[in-house]
Amino acid sequence: MNKNIIEKLQILADAAKYDVSCASSGVNKKNTGKIGSSQASGICHTWASDGRCVSLLKILLSNDCAYDCEYCVNRLSNDVRRASFTPEEVAELTIEFYRRNYIEGLFLSSAVEKNPNHTMEKIVKTLLILRNQYGFSGYIHVKAIPGADKILIHQAGELADRMSVNIELPTEAGLKLLAPQKTMKKLFLPMDQIKQEIGRSKYELARYRHAKSFVPAGQSTQMIVGATKESDMDMINITDQLYKKFSLKRVYFSAYVPVNQGGNLPAISSTTAPMLREHRLYQADWLLRFYKFKANELLDQSNPNFDKDFDPKMMWALRNIKEFPKEINKVSVNELLRIPGIGMISARRILKQRKIRNITFDDLKKMGVVVKRARFFITCGGKYYGEKNLDPENIKNILNPVPPYEQLSLKI
Amino acid sequence: MVYLHDGTFNGLLTCVYEHYYLEKANGIYPENRFEMELLEQEVHIATDDVKAKKVYDAIWNKISDEAMKNVYYTFLSNDYKKDCYILKYLELGFKMGYKVDNDHTNKDVINVHKLSSKVSKERHRLLGLLRFQEVGDVLYAPLTPDHDLIELLADHFADRMRNEKFIIHDKKRNKAVVYNKKEWMITDFTYENEIDVSEKERDFQEMWKGYFEHIGIKERKNLVLQRQFVPTRYRKNIVEFNK
Numbered sequence: 001m002n003k004n005i006i007e008k009l010q011i012l013a014d015a016a017k018y019d020v021s022c023a024s025s026g027v028n029k030k031n032t033g034k035i036g037s038s039q040a041s042g043i044c045h046t047w048a049s050d051g052r053c054v055s056l057l058k059i060l061l062s063n064d065c066a067y068d069c070e071y072c073v074n075r076l077s078n079d080v081r082r083a084s085f086t087p088e089e090v091a092e093l094t095i096e097f098y099r100r101n102y103i104e105g106l107f108l109s110s111a112v113e114k115n116p117n118h119t120m121e122k123i124v125k126t127l128l129i130l131r132n133q134y135g136f137s138g139y140i141h142v143k144a145i146p147g148a149d150k151i152l153i154h155q156a157g158e159l160a161d162r163m164s165v166n167i168e169l170p171t172e173a174g175l176k177l178l179a180p181q182k183t184m185k186k187l188f189l190p191m192d193q194i195k196q197e198i199g200r201s202k203y204e205l206a207r208y209r210h211a212k213s214f215v216p217a218g219q220s221t222q223m224i225v226g227a228t229k230e231s232d233m234d235m236i237n238i239t240d241q242l243y244k245k246f247s248l249k250r251v252y253f254s255a256y257v258p259v260n261q262g263g264n265l266p267a268i269s270s271t272t273a274p275m276l277r278e279h280r281l282y283q284a285d286w287l288l289r290f291y292k293f294k295a296n297e298l299l300d301q302s303n304p305n306f307d308k309d310f311d312p313k314m315m316w317a318l319r320n321i322k323e324f325p326k327e328i329n330k331v332s333v334n335e336l337l338r339i340p341g342i343g344m345i346s347a348r349r350i351l352k353q354r355k356i357r358n359i360t361f362d363d364l365k366k367m368g369v370v371v372k373r374a375r376f377f378i379t380c381g382g383k384y385y386g387e388k389n390l391d392p393e394n395i396k397n398i399l400n401p402v403p404p405y406e407q408l409s410l411k412i
Numbered sequence: 413m414v415y416l417h418d419g420t421f422n423g424l425l426t427c428v429y430e431h432y433y434l435e436k437a438n439g440i441y442p443e444n445r446f447e448m449e450l451l452e453q454e455v456h457i458a459t460d461d462v463k464a465k466k467v468y469d470a471i472w473n474k475i476s477d478e479a480m481k482n483v484y485y486t487f488l489s490n491d492y493k494k495d496c497y498i499l500k501y502l503e504l505g506f507k508m509g510y511k512v513d514n515d516h517t518n519k520d521v522i523n524v525h526k527l528s529s530k531v532s533k534e535r536h537r538l539l540g541l542l543r544f545q546e547v548g549d550v551l552y553a554p555l556t557p558d559h560d561l562i563e564l565l566a567d568h569f570a571d572r573m574r575n576e577k578f579i580i581h582d583k584k585r586n587k588a589v590v591y592n593k594k595e596w597m598i599t600d601f602t603y604e605n606e607i608d609v610s611e612k613e614r615d616f617q618e619m620w621k622g623y624f625e626h627i628g629i630k631e632r633k634n635l636v637l638q639r640q641f642v643p644t645r646y647r648k649n650i651v652e653f654n655k
Contacts, residue, residue: 006615010622010626031571043536046540048627051632097616099544100543100544101540353516359517367516368516
């Protein structure tokens with residue numbers, strides 16, 4: 001290995017870092033080749049200076065892009081250093097890093113070099129070398145390049161564990177503005193193909209011994225938060241639709257980081273605003289996927305955006321205060337999950353504990369319930385432990401009191 | 413009455429056996445860590461594999477496999493009173509059966525669950541944070557874990573690195589997991605010398621460090637968050653955190 005590779009690795013890591021997904025979860029498999037296995041929970045291997053987990057070797061095959069999307073570092077008209085790996089180089093790096101336990105697998109993406117088919121071919125070739133030559137059976141996540149031939153996407157899907165197509169901007173208008181070479185239709189085409197093939201392979205695997213698996217860890221996508229004018233409601237509705245239409249495993253949100261200056265891009269001096277929005281969207285995403293909330297319950301026309309101070313579940317509870325308080329010892333699990341301060345684990349514990357004996361208010365803390373938030377919304381054995389009345393404004397004041405004095409500045 | 417054992421898992425189980433068949437114990441401790449107490453009479457219990465097997469089977473059959481895991485993980489933890497907690501937990505378990513793990517409000521259950529989950533969390537963390545270096549034809553990973561858990565890492569890496577020889581070295585406790593491409597075993601192990609790093613190894617370490625530096629987004633820098641995930645005490649064994 002030489003200087004050249006070190007430099008390329010850094011350029012292409014820089015080019016790939018704005019992709020948020022780094023999960024290695026969703027598939028449990030033992031070593032079926034020569035090296036590599038994966039765990040359903042996923043394993044994080046290190047944490048970068050921004051606090052994000054590094055699980056996969058996340059790189060681009062090339063950042064030499066033929067497209068000119070305004071939000072992207074790698075756009076054609078940007079003056080950045082360009083580099084391309086060969087499939088052999090990526091495969092060797094992956095294996096050597098993997099042996100040293102630096103990474104859990106590979107996340108391979110690429111700019112559109114020359115044309116979609118050329119790029120997808122290179123990606124497939126990398127996977128072929130890894131799987132067949134090195135006998136690698138660890139985790140691989142690849143991008144499906146929109147516009148690439150169906151056969152290439154099919155081949156990649158049989159070799160990878162997860163595939164994703166980034167829709168980046170959630171509306172057609174946004175795409176037209178910032179990424180004129182992309183259209184929704186073109187993006188949805190590979191997503192739909194992947195969905196169909198996952199379904200088919202699941203059906204076959206259940207029936208035939210030699211059926212091939214296809215993208216066993218599922219499909220994901222990513223959207224940028226705060227680059228165009230969509231409200232939180234638009235984002236959540238689209239997310240919900242994506243889960244329903246394409247049976248996605250995950251939708252990722254990435255707070256917009258101003259890497260380019262452009263006429264159509266928002267001018268954001270600090271990145272804090274979209275960061276909090278990103279956080280709220282993830283919270284809402286969890287409510288959709290695990291807590292059985294519906295998109296239209298969380299936001300509506302009169303409140304199109306999430307609150308700065310309160311999480312989406314708390315806001316929902318305060319708006320629907322009529323449904324509370326709920327009796328901890330009686331209500332069903334779905335109702336438990338709707339109480340602020342109670343999560344998946346504490347709800348499960350409450351269910352099991354109820355079978356042994358009734359739960360008292362003091363027990364809740366031991367079971368991991370956040371009593372500070374939950375007490376306004378529950379009764380234990382018929383007794384209410386919150387404030388005198390169930391007034392949303394009053395609860396808001398207690399949870400998030402207006403500070404009596406203001407901090408002037410704190411800069412480190 | 414306090415029972416002392418030789419520090420092995422079978423030793424602990426023998427003490428539990430004697431608690432039921434000899435005389436009630438107020439506590440169980442490993443010999444080498446026990447600090448003398450004035451009013452307690454101490455009894456050294458010799459490890460008896462037959463008696464231990466009986467207790468082992470009883471936990472398996474009368475309580476549950478989950479309880480077995482909790483007991484074993486707690487045993488591996490670094491807490492001074494861990495064996496006392498296990499005794500209390502098992503007493504309750506033999507009364508309640510598998511339901512003991514559902515009782516999240518009971519002090520004795522909470523104690524064991526807490527320690528067990530500490531060990532389990534550290535194990536999961538180390539599956540990621542452990543770093544191998546190539547030394548000759550062996551992959552060598554030094555560690556200084558809080559709990560005595562390297563054996564819990566062995567199966568994972570023996571499957572994943574099936575065709576590699578490796579050593580996972582617990583520097584705190586001077587023991588190691590050694591794998592020879594067929595099976596792994598635990599042995600006493602000390603290695604104090606500087607490791608002779610080959611040129612190829614240094615290249616990959618440099619590449620990884622370079623990658624690591626570049627993958628962080630500068631605009632979102634958050635070193636406090638990073639330190640929550642990778643506490644400082646683990647960092648000296650992790651290449652990307654060393655100059």
